[in-house]
Amino acid sequence: MDKITVKVGMASCGIAAGSRPVLKELQKTLAGRSEVEIKEVGCLGLCFHEPLVEVDQNGKRTVYGEVTPEIAARIVSEHIDGGKILEDRAILSDETDACENRMVERQVRVVLRNSGLIDPTRIEEYIARQGYEALKKALSSMTPEQVIEEILASGLRGRGGAGFPTGLKWKFARASRGDEKYVVCNADEGDPGAFMDRSVLEGDPHSIIEGMAVCGYAIGSTHGVIYCRAEYPLAIKNLSIALDQAREKNLLGKNIMGMGFEFDIYIKEGAGAFVCGEETALMASIEGRRGMPRPRPPFPANRGVYGKPTNINNVETFANIAWIILNGGKAFAAYGTEKSKGSKVFALAGKISKGGLVEVPMGMPIRDVIFDVGGGIPNGKKFKAVQLGGPSGGCLPESMLDTPVDYESINATGAIMGSGGMVVMDEDTCIVDVAKFFLTFVQNESCGKCPFCRIGTKRMLEILERICSGKGKPEDIGLLEDMAYKVKDGSLCGLGQTAPNPVLTTIKYFRDEYEAHINDKRCPAKVCTALIHYTIDPEKCIGCTKCARQCPVNAISGEIKKLHVIDQDACVRCGQCIKVCPVKAISVE
Amino acid sequence: MDRSLKVILNGKEVFGYRDQKILELCAENGVEIPTLCYDPHLSLHGGCSICLVEVKGAKSLVRACAMPISDGMEVQTNTERVYGARQLALQLLLSDHVGDCRPPCQLTCPARGDVKGYVNYAAEGEYRASLDALHDNITLPASIGRVCPAPCEEKCRRNFVDEEPVSIREIKRFVGDWGINQNDLGKIPEVRENGRKVAIIGGGPAGVSAAYYLRKMGYAVTIFDKEASLGGMMRYGIPDYRLPQQILQKEIDWILAHGIETKLNTALGRDVTLDELRKDYDSVLLAIGCWKSMPMRVPGEDLKGVLGGIDYLYEVNKGNKVDLGKKVAVVGGGNTAMDACRCALRNGAEQVYVLYRRTREEMPAENIEIDEAMEEGIEFVFLSAPVAVEGDGRVERIVCEKMKLGEPDASGRRRPVPTGEQFTLEVDSVIAAIGQGADLSNLPKDLHDGKRVRSDEHFATQTEGVFVCGDLKTGPDIAASAIGEGHWAAESINHFIMEGVPHRPFECDVVRDDLGPEDFLEEEKQPQEHPVHCPGEVRLSKPFQEYNMGLTEEQVNRDGSRCMKCGCADVYECKLRQYGTDYEALPETFSKEEYSRPSRTLEANSYYLRNMDKCIQCGVCVRACSQKALYSAIDFQNRGMDTLIGPGLERSIDNSACVFCGQCVQLCPTGALTENSVHGISRPSYSRVVKTTCTYCGVGCELNIHVDELTGKVWNVTTDYDSTTSQNEGRCCVKGRFGWSFIHSRDRLTKPLIKEDGVFREASWNEAIGLIAKKFTGYRDTSGSDSVAFFTSARCTNEENYLLQRFAREVMGTNNVDHCAHL
Amino acid sequence: MTNDYESIKHADVLLVIGSNTTENHPVIGSWIKEQKMSGKARLIVCDPRKIELDGLADIKVRQRSGSDVALLNGLMNIIIAEGLYDSEFIEKNVEKFDDLKALVAEYTPGKVSAITGVPEETLKEAARTYAKGPNSAIFYTMGITQHKYGTNNVRTVANLALLCGMLGRKGTGVNPLRGQNNVQGACDMGCLPAVLPGYLNIAKKTDDAREKVRRIWNSDLPTSPGKTIVKVMEGAASGEIKGLFVMGENPMVSDPNTNHVRHALEHLDFLVVQDIFLTETAQMANVVLPAACWAEKDGTFTNTCRAVQRVRKAVDAPGEALPDWKIIVDIAKACGASWNFESPAQIMEEISRFVPQYGGISFDRLDKGPLMWPCPDANHPGTPNLYTTGFPRGKATFVPCEWHEPHEWPDAEYPFLATTGRTLYHYHTGTMTRRTPSAEFIKSLYVEVNPDDAATMGIGPGDDVKVSSRRGSVVGEARITDKVPPKMVFVPFHFGEQPANSLTASVWDITTETPAFKINAVKVEKA
Incomplete structure (x- = not known):
């Protein structure tokens, strides 16, 4: 009988998803089986499927995702002992048409050539x-x-x-x-x-x-x-x-x-x-x-x-x-484009179906990375933007998705390649809020040396906060742009020089959304709490009192079987009521 | 050094050496690069971002302090991009720089009088210094000290402690009077003539001040005035019992003595035209004030016996008799109305009414004026507005309407609303003191809009070279405002003549307006000093004599010491403020959401004050400590906006490795670190530096002693890192840097003392030296030379030691000379 | 100092002995630290106390108080034994090497270790490090001199430098750090009983001295030998001295055995004190003369590396106070002298004629910067480093010294050793610094006590402790610190109301009559 290798993903992503009990289960059930070797390996990149267990047998590999100790037991009994692949659980397979085969096919693994395949401690x-x-x-x-x-x-x-x-x-x-x-x-x-x-x-x-x-x-x-x-x-x-x-x-x-x-x-x-x-x-x-x-x-x-x-x-x-x-x-x-050679590893995160690590040849369009390799946006939502290059990268809209991933092309968009972070956002994301989020991060991490970075990003953040709270002024966009250019122009290090990128790219590609916040006092994605309010449709409300009971600040009043009303002053826009309303009577405006 | 690298600096070819930084190259070629964190004696930091310049081919702006030059490099230091970046950096720094540059009193003063300076000098009895400090901004202190409503006192933070301000105005008056009583208002400096001429039309406070400051800058100044004497509204609009004309005259005479020409009895439009003046002078300044009384716009206004308030006061002050009859109605609630009603009383009127359409609360006149008018028997008829003046050829009565108070108007005061109810007062005269306007009849039409002379913020009219200031520009305002206007107009004229464009000085001031009584709970309470109150009947018994005698010297010393010395000790040395001014960076560009943050230390130790609210994180102190003091007692802590400099681990400086050598304090470009000793009134603009050698240990550190030239006292001791003669290379220790205040210790010996019966008494030098000579020669001659001995001093100079041993050996004939070399 | 400050930047080894440099000469301390911290030099610190420099030291020699001669002889023993000395230098420049060899041969590492309490290995490491240099500089101050055998200490330091040829080059030298701003100058000016300005020996009565005195002062040299401070005090107490003139000194606080000093001064017929404040000594005077302070007069100071520097008037003296030189001129005139000095510059002009080392020094030159003596003529640039071309007398001489037990040592009754000294924040008798912000920072006397002793005696930080010797006692606030070793206390002497010198003995170095402040047997109690 051929030797069988069982690999368990024991990188941080695996452990966080619960690979330890899986490993224990396998060690327990396979104890004493000399033909089976259990290996603790690193990250395979399919983090969204963790815990992962791979079975290599007869030169063929099968990777199982979302493995629990129970499934691990099934893998032993059905696959290893029974010789039958658990098709419902296999995500990668040399033998069957598993769901992630495509994701792997489009990748090139140079950097990740060993990750997930070997035991790093040996x-x-x-x-x-x-x-x-x-x-x-x-x-x-x-x-x-x-x-x-x-x-x-x-x-x-x-x-x-x-x-x-x-x-x-x-x-x-x-x-x-x-x-x-x-x-x-x-x-x-x-x-x-x-x-x-x-x-x-x-x-x-x-x-x-x-x-x-x-x-x-x-x-x-x-x-x-x-x-x-x-x-x-x-x-x-x-x-x-x-x-x-x-x-x-x-x-x-x-x-x-x-x-x-x-x-x-x-x-x-x-x-x-x-x-x-x-x-x-x-x-x-x-x-x-x-x-x-x-x-x-x-x-x-x-x-x-x-x-x-x-x-x-x-x-x-x-x-x-x-x-x-x-x-x-x-x-x-041989891989890549004229000026950007080889492959690049990206960490796919955010509103993407297959979040994880992928290594693709330089020059692959962003669209392919997100939709082909990454599986697109979950829950049928619409793609809105992708943040490239970490907190000081930039946000690119749908229209820029055909940009190939190479240094020059990405820089030309106003974003940066950065170390390879790719955060995908769907239509429920407020772009001003996103700019605020990233700016907050860099602001807190400023070393404090240059006034542009230490204070400038703070002042920009204050302007963004003002915009999100409905107190934006029409000149704020211009002011932000002016400051952003000067901060980029005058900062000492890469942190300050790129810190304004999220603001600049979001203004560049989503100006209308800024304008909606400032001029119409409206948050199109319905995220900025100061610019939205919740109302109960009197036609639909059945007076079940669920919303009133759920409301953490007791902002909803109404008697049973009667119309409920939200006190707008007390409401903190937490959205709990929407979740519990059985008749979808509550809407955001 | 081999200057083989060619650099195009602002379009000019210059040469530098390898590894030379752009900033150094610029300095060599006379291009000043501003910087807050660069110090040639410390390692590079590259933080402040003020030294940014443009280098051709560089993606972003370049730090001139850090970037070495290369052959063929093209550098530009004066582009809009550079200016904009520097300005933003400064605005950002200022937005996070919390404190007061100048104190609120000074900022409230329209003339920007250095209140803290002159009040504290006066408190210390340094009246000459105080008067000199006053003259920097307030040309007529004795006069202003009598008539100013003192807005400064309203903003005085002593109000938070005692509910009463420092008596700024009275102190000012005292000091002004002191100068007059000394018959010496100050040394008149020799003026370096610059060959340019300025004509000033109007010799009131605005015109006189402008003349003074222009003259000091070297201009040949001529004041034209239609009257026979200068002083304008201060002379002809204020009665003598408030401001004696001779006081004003003495102050004006001193100013004219600086070499200012006057053409009196010369009116614009009548005796001289603007065109002529423009031809003969490099600039013309219009400062003719507001001399037209506003009409009441009621029927009967043209009757005989109806006078304008200011017209009436003018006559009174000229000494002209005005027959008002027995009963007089004065309409209005301002200071002119008060002056008019009280003059009317003094001119013999038996019954004087003041008609005012609102109530006492809303009266714009000063409280003391209203109180004194009431004490003198003026009858105030509030909530009444004149509707008609009636009489047969001459005033016989005035018809008024009762008013009531309605909603507040734009000025914030409640608006008077007619009730329809009328009443009549029998009067012989009506004085309408309801406002004044400018008489524009003699000015070219294109200069004004019918009410005011049109001008920009730099005092320039639409006609090139013609400027305007004072009441003519602002409408009726207080005298201190006219003085300030004159000063800034003079600066703008200077800028116009020298640089081609009018420009008033930009003021860069960080202010704190979030303070209240709760911030001053630890301050000791001390009531305000007041002048002796003179009863009304005494006042009226000598009607036009001054009755307020001001504060006594003791009162001035006491009250002056109530000053809490608000504002920054480093205001004159602060580089941030200097650059903020140069780059016109408004501190309020970004709203200050948070004032003082508790996380930022405010810590006083025995030697210096650390106010981290004012820290700009330039890191100069951190580097001075680690590279010059070799202690590393402080470093950067935290990140982002929470970045701050300190000893870390929640320690105070007292419990850190700090040894208080003060090198950080000396090099700090802002007021974040200031010597305790210079708190308050340091005025480096009047400072001279004396290089000397330290009096403590044997290292022989070279020190710079800073002497306040106004008082002749030491106000600081620093070192000179650039000195080529220094043994210590700019370093020093706590004793050298902070151990100098004994110099001015009050228990210094000031007279020879002779002990008699075990008690010292003061003696003259002659007596003391005579006694010593008698005793020592006596011992020598009777008991022998070796019966006397001499201890010289390791603390005295070589010359002194040499002389004393020579005295011992030559004159006393003994070798009994020693000093404590071994201690 | 034989070398200037710049020389520190060239040193490969810095040996600091008996000098708490960072407290007493902070700027020199900063250069020593800088040189050490830049990695360019090794630092050897020899001090019974754990001074700040100790923390940076590569070699920490914590010798027992009063054992310096033994320590240094021990180092020389090792250097000679291991052949690390500079035979070429000695051959050329130094006499009596055999005497030295013979004496230090007795000081074997074992014996020295027993005397000093320093491990043999440490002694060897220190000896090797210093000797190997290549450039080694020694810094010392009162920890070396203020002993009964202080002169021997100094001689032994010099022997060590000579043995290793550590003189005459940048980075080397024997560098005593002078404690007061113008001690050097006062000595240069002949303010010592035995020498005239420029160190012309009075006892020798050379023609040169007589001739100079006659020519420049137009008078004769006094014939009788002069008295030192110590002898003057004795003379005052015995009635031999009737009149004493004190310019700017405060022996009531600075001199040892305060009670003895008071007694002496009280016995004087007539005491004149010229000072800027009514000091403890001035209070005992018959006449007090108000003097201008340093910021109020012109003149020169000579610093510890022989740099003559300008002192410049910054402000006017208060009231009728006058510069000391002016007062002396007036008194001299009143005594019949025909002096006509009108400015310090004029006095310096005479000094430059009298003192050969100052021959080229004038105010005009000093205005361009300090000059280091010897500066014999107007074109001479001054002498930053001495002995670069050998010794003035041709050859130097080794003066080997035996170690002697200190004059006093803790015993059953007085079980602690007290050492006195200065602190960073105050200066000398406190006359000046106690009228500055330092008065607020350190208000009154404190006593440094080792934590072990404090624990034994139940003394907590801030408790008052009483320190008593056979002469007297003081009370100060306890500072518990391991800067002092067990059974030792440190007592600063700045505080006239609790004078540390009431503890010290009337014991002086036999040659220089420097008081032996550093060793006092005391008892320590919780007050």
Whole structure:
């Protein structure tokens, strides 16, 4: 009998969805079965289906979603023992036409090549999938310059958001003189709703380590630092295990693989300040100072951590490196567009059917990412906007959906690629409210250095709040735009320079909605509580008293079997009454 | 340094060196770049965003402090984009900068008198300093100190403590009178002539003030006035018992003594025309006031015996006899009405009525005037409006209608509503003091709209080079307003002549108007000082003599010390305010939703005050502490709007690593950190700096002693980071920086003392030195040289030590000389 | 100081001994910290107390009070034993190396460790670090000098620097930090009984001195030897001294054994005090003369690195107060002298003729910046660092010193050791600083007590403690801190109403008569 592998998704997304009891159930029922191996693996990207259990048998894989311990028991009894796929539960299958087959087909998995497939705590599994062969290849058969040439040839650009050519960055760092140099991995993923880096860190930590080691070789550095936010405990745990294993196997340390190269990495835990994703702030934080950006030049390549030449790349960037070295820059450049090569990982979130991690080739239209790969908008609602690039990205409307995902095209819309967050909004979303939400986030995360960012975003936020509360003035839109441009123009770091993007793009693409708030004192999406009110249709009301009982502020009065009325002054627009009304007599205006 | 890099700076080719920052290059080439966080002695911060400039090819604006130049770089520092960004940055900073720049009294004063300055100097007995400070903004302090309704006092925050303000007006008067009594109103500086000429039409408070400030700027100024004496409304509109003309004359004479020419008895339109003046002068300022009484618009107004209020006062003040008869009705409720009714009484009228259409509550006249009029026996007939004046050729009676109060009108006062009920008063004269307007008959038609001279906010009329100020521009207003108008018009004229466009100075003031009694609960109460009240009959017994004798010196000292020194100690040094003014950044561009936030520290220690409400997070203090003091007692805390600087961990400065060297305080660009010692009345514009060496330990720090030139006292000690002669490179310690106030300690020895019977008495130098010489030569000559000894001092100068040992050895013949070298 | 401040920026090793630099010379402290914190130098701190610099020190030598000679001899023992000394420098510049070798041979690490309480390893590390430099600078102050054998302490410090050749280069030097603004100047000006201005020795009565006095003062040099402060006090008490003139000093608070000082001053026939306030000493005077303070007069001070600097008048003196120099001129004239000094500049002109080191110094030059003496002529730029080209007398000499037990040591009756000194916030007798904001910050006497002792005695923070010696006692507020080791208390001497010097003994260094303030056996009780 062939060996059967059962993989349980034990990344943060899986654990949060309840994979631990599933794993326990499987371990219990499969105890003592030597032909079955249970593996704890990382995130497969199908987060909306978690907990996931995969059964690999006879070279065929089947992935089950929304697995409970009961279903896990069924998988054992029906699939493993009975040889029969649970078709109602299979979401991916080599054998049947499962629901997510299409979603996977359209993806390219370079960064996520191992995620969800291997046990990240076992270096052997990474090695089994060509792990550390890139490092070996580089050390044994390439000069540092050749490594850099290969990266340049791949066209890989920084996946942290700004899209600076990675090879060029390495070239500068190599050219910079210094007795010591640093390789820093920026694992301070701070965008709300983004979890690309976390998945890789948790699910495939060796790919980062290998990428950094190759980089160290290329630029002439012996020190690596992974700056990881402390809120990612599993990532830090898996990374630490991976580092220990790599050291044990002489893949880190002195005289690596006996080829005279020295390189080691330590983890620096960040305190979770969003701005520490900015490279100069990150470096300050590594040095134990307050994470605050500083002017550039000097660039990190010349004066970085502790004043030494430093190369900083993001997690996803490093995760691409080994693949490029092994498969060649050309192979990588085969994916994507003229200027944006390779693939990009996106975290799909918000009002989207299949929220999760996807890796698609650069150049795929946003529409395909959302509707084809992501399954579109749930509950039959209409698409309204997609927020690209994290809190300081931009909101694009339906009309921009054919924009291909590449750096230049996205920047041209006023949004940014960012690290790959994609938040989808449906028709129930108020666009002014969205701008307010994102601005609140960046406002709170401002390091406080520049008045534009510290105070300017606050004043902009106050104007947005004024608009949402029905006190907007006609000149507010112009004022917001003017301030937004100046804040972008005058801020020191990327945080301030992009902070106004949500405001600018929403004004650009949804001006009428702003105008409705300001001129008509109306919130078209019926979200802004100051601009809406609830009324009970006297024709429909049956006097059941349900709404009155539900109302948390006792704003609804009426006797049983008689018409109920809402006291508009007392009403807090919580919407509870709508939910409980059996006859849909309550409406929002 | 090799200046091989070519940069196009504002279109001009300049050269700089590698790694030179744009800001430094600009400074070398005379282009000033504003900055709040950059300090050449500290590490780069790049936060404040005021130094932004445009660099060709750069995606966004560039920080001049941080960006190194490169060959071929094109930099522009003066584009609209740059100006706009800097202005917004300043507006934002100002919107989060909570406090008062200048105190409310000063901001309320239409002339912006430095109340805090002159009141506190007066409180300390520094009357000369006080008078000098007054003259900065208030040209006629003794006169204004008698007639001003003192709006400043209404805003005085002492009201929150005592329900009574500081006696600002009386103090002003005292100081003005002090100068007059000294026969010296102040040193008349030598004027640096600038060769330009300005004509001023009208020598009232507005015209005289404009003349004074223009003259000080170097202009040749000529005042034209139709009267024989200057003073305008202050002379001809205010009776002598309130403002003696000789007081006003002395103040005007002092001003004219600065070299101002006058052409008296010269009326515009009659003796001289505007066109002529425009030809002969670089600018003409119209300040002819409002001299036309408003008509009552009732039948019989043209009867003999009906006079305009101001017309009547004019005659009285000129000393002309006006026959009013025995019974007089004065119509109106303002100060002119009060002056008129009281003059009428003094001119022999037996029964004087004041007719006013509302009630006492609504009367615009000052309370004291109303009270005193009542005391003197004036009969007030409230809620009555004249409907007709009747008589046969001459006034015999006035018919009035009873009114009642209705809804408030635009002025906020309740509107008088006719009741239809009428009554009649038998009178011999009617004085209509219901308002004044400008007499525009001699002005070109295109200058005015029939009521006022049309002008912009910069005092400029539509005719180039012709300016207007004072009552003629504003309508009837208080004298202090005319003085302020004259001052700002002078500034605008100067700007026009020198820069080509009229421009009044922009005032950038952050204000707090959210304070109330509850904010001053810890302040000690102390009642206001009042002048002695003179009873009505005494007043009338010497009808046109001044009867208010003002405050005594002790009262002035006491009342002046009630001043709570509102406003910012650093108002004259604050770079934020300076740039706010330069870039015309209005602090109220963004509404201040929150005033003082409890999370922001307000903390006083023995040495300095930390007011984090005024902190702009430039981080200069943080860097000074870590890089100059080497303590790192403070750092940035929190994020976003909650970002603030402090010792962290909820500690106070007293419990932090701070050693109070004050380097942060010195470098702070705003008033967030201020020395306790300079609170109140520091006036760096009248400050001189003396470089000297510290008197404490042996390091020999070079210190800058700041001396207030108005008082001759030390007001601060700082260091000079740029000094090339400094041993300490600008550093210092708590003693050097804050340990100087002993200089002015009240228990300093000021006279030689001789002890007799165990008690010291003061002696003259001659006596003391004679005694010492007698004793010491006596010991020398009788007991031998070595019976005397000398301790010199490690605290005295080399010269002094040298002399004392020489004295001991040469004159006393002993080597018994030592000092505490070992202690 | 042999070197200037800029020299600190070139030091590879900074050895601070008997100097609480950050409190008493804060600006120099900041440079030491800066040099250390920038990673350019290693810092060795030798102090019985855990002073602030101790926290930054690479090597913390917490020697027992009064054991400095043994400590330094011990370091030299190790340096010689390990061959780390600069033989070339010694060969060229120093005499009597054999004497030194012989003496320090006795001071083996074991013996020194026993005397000082410092572990042998620490001694070795300190010795090696200092000797290896390459440039090592020593900083010391009253913790070295205010001992009965203070002169030996100083000599031994000098021996160490000479042994390792740490003189004459930037970054090296023997740098005593002078405690008062113009101690250096007062000494330079000959305000010492044994020397004339410029350190011309009176006892030698060289022709040079006589000739100078005759030529410049037009008088003869007094023949009898002068008395030091200590001897003057004794003379006053015995009636030998009848008249005493005190310019700007306050011996009632600053001198040891307050009761003894009072007794002496009371015995004077006539006491004149010239000061800016009615100090504790002035109150005892027959005549008090009101002087201008430093901000009210012109002149010069000479700082601790020999920089002569201008003092400039900023404001007028109050009332009839006059600058000290003016008063002295008036008195001299009243005594019949034909002086006609009318300005400090004129006096400096005479000084430059009298004092060779000041030969090139004038107010005109000083207005452009300080000058460091020696500055022999008008074209000389001044001398920031001494001994760059060897020693003036040709060769320096090692003066090996034996360690002696301190004059007093805690015993059963007086079980604590009290050390006196200054704090950052007050200065000397407090005459000035107690009329500044510091008076509010630190109002009255406090006593630093080790937490262990405090616990034993049941003393809490802020409790009053009474410190008594055989001479007297003071009461101050307890500050419980591990800055002082167990069985030691620190008592600042700024507070005339609780004078620390009522504890100190009339014991002086045998050579310089510097009081031995740093070691006093006391008892400590909760008051």
